[in-house]
Amino acid sequence: MSEKEEEKLDRGDYSASNIQVLEGLEAVRKRPAMYIGDIGIKGLHHLVYEVVDNSIDEALAGHCDTIGVYINEDNSITVEDNGRGIPVDYHEKEKKSALEVVMTVLHAGGKFDKDTYKVSGGLHGVGVSCVNALSTDLKVEVHRKGKIYQQEYKIGKPSYPVKEVGDTDRTGTIVTFMPDKSIFQESVYNYNTLVARLRELAFLNKKIRLTITDKRTKDEEGNFISDSFYSEGGLREFVEFLDESRERLIEDTIYMEGEKNGIPVEVAMVYNTSYSENIHSYVNNINTHEGGTHLSGFRRGLTRTLKKYAEESGALSKLKFDINGDDFREGLTTVISVNVAEPQFEGQTKTKLGNSEVMGAVDQAVSEMLANYLEEHPKDARQIVQKVILAATARHAARKAREMVQRKNVMSGSGLPGKLADCSEKDASQCEIYLVEGDSAGGTAKQGRDRKFQAIMPLRGKILNVEKAMHHKIFENEEIKNIYTALGVRVGTEEDSKALDTSKLRYHKVIIMCDADVDGSHIETLILTFFFRHMKELIEGGNIYIATPPLYLVKKGNQSEYCWTDLQRDQAVERMKGNGKESSVGVQRYKGLGEMNAEQLWSTTMNPEFRTLRQVGIDSAAEADRIFSMLMGDEVPPRREFIEKNAKYAKVDV
Known part of the structure; x- marks a missing residue:
């Protein structure tokens, strides 16, 4: 023990009395x-x-x-x-x-x-x-x-x-x-x-x-x-429920339930015509968002079995580039559920399974299930392989499009989009960027912001609906390219062509700011769909927020009050009337951000001291997947039913 440490102990800085014992709960x-x-x-x-x-x-x-x-x-x-x-x-x-x-x-x-x-x-x-x-x-x-x-x-x-x-x-x-x-x-x-x-x-x-x-x-x-x-069919019904608003590639649901190496495994999967991969994994009913050994086992079994079938069928002979694991999972919706007697989870919140023995059990189960299905359904097997080849071709095109974007950024110095009004602060944890609907509102936001830590990125019109677009089309879209470039994130690794590298994220708060009308809600949903499908890591990291501009300005003479709900508006009107006397109280309904000047936008929606930001999170990945595919997909009846059922939670301008 050093002299300094002995001296510290002698002063009584640290003794048994400093040890706090928490009893019971x-x-x-x-x-x-x-x-x-x-x-x-x-x-x-x-x-x-x-x-x-x-x-x-x-x-x-x-x-x-x-x-x-x-x-x-x-x-x-x-x-x-x-x-x-x-x-x-x-x-x-x-x-x-x-x-x-x-x-x-x-x-x-x-x-x-x-x-x-x-x-x-x-x-x-x-x-x-x-x-x-x-x-x-x-x-x-x-x-x-x-x-x-x-x-x-x-x-x-x-x-x-x-x-x-x-x-x-x-x-x-x-x-x-x-x-x-x-x-x-x-x-x-x-x-x-x-x-x-x-x-x-x-x-x-x-x-x-x-x-x-x-x-x-x-x-x-x-x-x-x-x-x-109540479910009679379990996971078979679960994937059909999740995929109800997507167009099926094959009619059947591929399903298995059994025990492998003493571990009960249940897997259900369907292929659809979309371009997204949706795999939901559970251990003892716990949703493991970060995956783990059961997910690795599924991916390994799926890739190996499908690749073997595709090679033996001769379908890959004319392909000029390699197929990887991502290609086999495009348009795939899967639920994997395993029961493990003594699960080992990584992290306190149990989001990643660590038991190594589970990987082999799921791999074996999936391989057997899929091999049997492909052999018994040759027509479906051909359609799945064609889908895989299409996915590989699109991935190859997407990689070229991505490389073009990244090369262009390097060649143009800072590489930042011309429309971006950046902030002066360089510490990303102190910076925030507003993705603003329209050039007009973007201009107002640029005037009203605090230039030290707030950046403004105007988005022109409705961005691409990524739910219905192939991956290379996403990287060809100007607005989406600008979002990637402004945020400083990169996509694609050797192992996973869709993985997001957030190590150079330039802003720790990404704030979506749209008009408070039907068009604004639609644009907000399009942007959220993009983040959920292609930058889910930012949602899971707590980086995505939605700005809440006021809906009303209530005025009487020199008095004025901003209101965010109908109830606040009614209460403000009553207060300004005063003692029940008749008095002229004006109510202005804000339908667009452009109706506010720079000072109003700052004080109500951008000033950290007074604004209200709604943080975007994912309570249930499976439910979020279902709702985004329903709202942004082609099937109208489920969307109409959802809107009618949830109309009471939304305000719609007619």
Whole structure:
């Protein structure tokens, strides 16, 4: 030990008193993001998933077939199932009821006993106790062996011992909890977010009924809004649901379910005429966005089997360049689901599977499934191979187009688009770029911005609909080329021709700013589709935002107030009328950014002190994939149905 270190210890700077021991659930409240991912809207919804996961575990063990979720009027959540009910008998080691142990002790639960649950989702046994720790109030009711048992908690601490409160002729568990508003940045549950997850769980777990009821909202007939999900066909139905708005390349869904090397594997895949690859992977019902060994196994099995078939058929003999893995996956929608007894996940939020043995199991399963299908369906096999050759040709053209863009950038000095008004700051973490609809609004934004850290990039008209375009066409589109160049990102590596290199990203905030009308919404959706399909890494990295210009300016004399919603407008009008007296209050509806001058645009939409930015995230990659393909694809009926169902969430100018 050095003299300085000894001197520091002698001064008493660091001693046993500095070591903080967090008991029980205190650790969860101290660092909630470590346990549930974050304390924003995702973390709030994650609480529901953790409780539902416990019920799903009961279903996977064969003891439950119905799960109900209720959003209560006060925004608390109730989850109930018809499983066996959490045990309530005395736990010898902990000297209390097993129910209290499960609800208050981290890493406690049946999922650690392999005889109780072969596989399980959730956060390795910390799930329901985490929910308890992060709730101001939680009540659990257990129906078991003819009796009803109950216990309530305040911030994870029991209000009383487990008690018997009645008789019952059913079994199951009912958990009601109120998230702690002092911890979560958001406290209002989004019905559609929960619907997407429950639908997903129904597809992933055949023959289990999941229902959701929103007691905050009633329909025209006075009934609570509700949805029910049940799947007989599992993943086969899942990919058909995801692909309902795309044109099929082959009629059949390629499907397999079985066990390989002791690992249950289920895979369903369909080929369509689109140019995007959509692969969704799950482990024990957990969506692994970053993939992992199961995804690698799928890709390896698919590429090897299809390439062998294509070579043996002689279809590749005239091709003048190599085919790679990307080409086999263009126009492919796939869902892979594996159940692993002891999954090893990389990262706290479980987004990448690390078990090496899973790769071989999935590879083998996919190879067998595909080889059999190609042999039995020669006509479909030929169409798939033709699609692969077309994809390879387009990729080759796209690479040339990309190289032309990148070469042009190098030759023209800075290489930045002429329309870009850049900022002076060079630290990308301090910089933001506004992608602005139209040259006119772009000009106003250039005048109103803070030149130090805000860059402006006007976009002329509607950008290309990438959902229906081949890859080389995307790189030939002027507006899209300008976005790539301005952001400083590059596309394509030796391993993956579509991979995005964000190491030289020039702005950490990319803000989409469009008019608040129907055309503006359409352009916004086109831009978001482009980012979702070709720069998803920026969405996942939290770099993409949407600006929210005001909808109204309410004026009376020298008084004026900007409003972003109809409710704010009505309240402002009432305030300005004052005491119910008749008075002339003017309301201006902003349909376009061009209706504001530079100072107004700055103060309402661009000034970091007062503006509201909506960060773009992905709650469910599968649901986002489905919605983008529906909104931007060729099929009209599903789009019309979606718009009609969601019209209440949007404002449409007629």
